[in-house]
Amino acid sequence: KQQGPVYIMDQISRALPDLLWLESMRMVGETITIKGKAFNTNAIATFIGNLNRIPEFREPDTKDVSADRNSSNLYSFSIVFNFIPPSIEPEEGEEGAAAPNVANAA
Secondary structure: OOOHHHHHHHHHHHHOOOOEEEEEEEEEOOEEEEEEEEOOHHHHHHHHHHHHOOOOEEEEEEEEEEEOOOOOOOEEEEEEEEEOOOOOOOOOOOOOOOOOOHHHOO
8 A cells, every 4th residue: 555656666676686776766757767787688678577567667668778888797777667656445444534424513
């Protein structure tokens, strides 16, 4: 039942494969941009596949993958996707719980 940023960070952390780490994440509206580094392109492909399995993350796509300028063993990447929040349904007994019973107030 986590919402918003906590839910997003939890799902992204679960999607992280070995040999890959994140450097930044930015959310503007429904669009999320992630930048990071990986030891190989297979790790990047695995990460995209893992993100693609999360129903609220729509159309994860690499915008940039390149060999890191500072190290021949690293790849920098950028991934962009949309976040569609899950619909939250009230738990049983929650509906109307905050509204006072006006009929019995008098």
